[in-house]
Amino acid sequence: MSRSHSGRAFYVGLIQALTQVLGSAKGYLADHGPRVAVLASKIADRMGLSSKDTSQLFLAAVLSDIGMVGLAEEAWEHPVVDLPPEVRARVKRHPVRSEARVGLIPHLEDLAPLVRHHHEWWDGSGYPDGLNGRAIPIGAQILRLADTVVALSQPRPQRGALSADAIGEVVARSVGVEFGPEVARTFLGLWKSGYVPEYRPQTFKLALEQAVGELLPDRMSPLSNGQLLTILANLIDCKDPYTAGHSRRVALLATAVGANMGFREHMRSALWAGGYLHDLGKLSVPLSVLTKVGRLDATEEVLMRSHSAAGAEILESIAPLRHLAPGARHHHERWDGGGYPDGLVGDDIPLIAQILAVCDSYDAMTSARAYRDSRSHEDAMQEIARCSGTHFCPRVAETFLAIPEQVFVAVRAESRASRSPAVMELPLFPSPAVEPSFPLRHAG
Numbered sequence: 195m196s197r198s199h200s201g202r203a204f205y206v207g208l209i210q211a212l213t214q215v216l217g218s219a220k221g222y223l224a225d226h227g228p229r230v231a232v233l234a235s236k237i238a239d240r241m242g243l244s245s246k247d248t249s250q251l252f253l254a255a256v257l258s259d260i261g262m263v264g265l266a267e268e269a270w271e272h273p274v275v276d277l278p279p280e281v282r283a284r285v286k287r288h289p290v291r292s293e294a295r296v297g298l299i300p301h302l303e304d305l306a307p308l309v310r311h312h313h314e315w316w317d318g319s320g321y322p323d324g325l326n327g328r329a330i331p332i333g334a335q336i337l338r339l340a341d342t343v344v345a346l347s348q349p350r351p352q353r354g355a356l357s358a359d360a361i362g363e364v365v366a367r368s369v370g371v372e373f374g375p376e377v378a379r380t381f382l383g384l385w386k387s388g389y390v391p392e393y394r395p396q397t398f399k400l401a402l403e404q405a406v407g408e409l410l411p412d413r414m415s416p417l418s419n420g421q422l423l424t425i426l427a428n429l430i431d432c433k434d435p436y437t438a439g440h441s442r443r444v445a446l447l448a449t450a451v452g453a454n455m456g457f458r459e460h461m462r463s464a465l466w467a468g469g470y471l472h473d474l475g476k477l478s479v480p481l482s483v484l485t486k487v488g489r490l491d492a493t494e495e496v497l498m499r500s501h502s503a504a505g506a507e508i509l510e511s512i513a514p515l516r517h518l519a520p521g522a523r524h525h526h527e528r529w530d531g532g533g534y535p536d537g538l539v540g541d542d543i544p545l546i547a548q549i550l551a552v553c554d555s556y557d558a559m560t561s562a563r564a565y566r567d568s569r570s571h572e573d574a575m576q577e578i579a580r581c582s583g584t585h586f587c588p589r590v591a592e593t594f595l596a597i598p599e600q601v602f603v604a605v606r607a608e609s610r611a612s613r614s615p616a617v618m619e620l621p622l623f624p625s626p627a628v629e630p631s632f633p634l635r636h637a638g
């Protein structure tokens with residue numbers, strides 16, 4: 195397989211993974227972006243847009259709501275006009291956040307204006323910039339219509355799906371208000387000839403491959419690991435501020451354990467990146483569950499626990515990160531077999547997951563959460579010692595307990611620094627510039 199081909203295949207995997215992340219917070223959204231993409235490219239095709247513009251539109255459709263992650267998930271269920279003003283204001287920020295996130299993905303920078311303007315209305319009453327008429331890029335006009343048509347054709351918790359006739363009437367009524375005349379005319383032409391946007395996952399994947407093939411250079415350099423981490427870490431940070439600092443602290447602690455166990459560079463790298471991404475699957479957990487104050491009920495508990503397998507699934511789909519999947523999947527296993535998702539026992543648990551489990555538990559205990567205060571360092575260390583051989587691998591627990599306290603102090607200081615946007619520029623794998631600046635190996 196050529197380098198360029200693997201670069202393109204990687205992009206297809208990444209975009210599919212992002213689609214999955216977006217859809218997983220609310221099941222009925224799982225195929226919203228793909229359906230908008232299919233309809234939008236059909237309209238673009240009919241309007242005679244170039245194949246390059248059509249491909250850009252296709253990818254913009256898939257990614258245009260990526261800015262909604264962590265913003266206001268309850269908002270998906272209600273028309274914008276029914277939302278309380280502060281929620282509405284948050285929702286209106288999503289195109290700009292989507293633009294920033296898409297802008298982080300090399301080679302897709304040209305999608306930014308389409309993504310930014312996908313909620314502008316022809317009459318100027320849309321957001322974020324209140325553009326009107328032809329000032330709105332034609333691709334963004336098409337996105338606006340396709341987005342509304344697909345939303346109306348799918349059921350929502352508060353209403354059923356609209357019939358094809360009702361959708362045609364809504365579009366006809368909204369010409370010159372929400373929709374540009376030319377785009378609406380093209381859609382209505384398709385609609386009158388009986389066109390119903392078809393969607394099948396396999397067809398979507400083929401169209402995605404085609405769009406990526408059209409837009410990405412033949413001999414592209416693959417995404418660097420740093421760029422990749424930037425994209426994923428940015429999403430995790432936005433979803434849940436607690437998880438953000440947590441991921442970085444677990445990465446730092448796991449690297450420290452690895453160093454103390456005498457691991458070589460590649461295993462320490464896996465611990466660093468694996469620490470960062472171990473909770474990636476929390477992107478799939480509804481915010482209402484993730485940030486709930488008080489005990490989770492049984493259904494919520496299942497959703498919360500699904501994050502380890504969900505994270506592994508996303509990592510599996512991104513070739514350069516596949517080796518991190520076992521760490522994500524098994525970081526909630528227990529040494530005695532009482533953990534999840536697979537109830538693995540002892541050394542059947544991958545070593546990376548055994549290490550992540552200790553670091554993860556330490557950080558969870560010493561961090562404040564919405565529903566409880568944090569415990570002291572001494573308390574947490576005592577708890578890890580107590581659970582050695584039941585919850586934790588004894589050898590890993592012993593190594594962890596031997597880390598000098600100054601390392602923990604430094605980790606907390608580093609993690610406070612990580613709240614700054616600069617940390618998003620850090621490479622995925624440790625290099626001299628980002629290796630933690632404290633002694634990793636304890637004396638003696």
Ligand SMILES: [Fe+2]
Binds near residue numbers: 258259313
């Ligand atoms: Fe949107």
Ligand SMILES: [Fe+2]
Binds near residue numbers: 501502554
């Ligand atoms: Fe976790």
Ligand SMILES: [Fe+2]
Binds near residue numbers: 472554
């Ligand atoms: Fe965690």
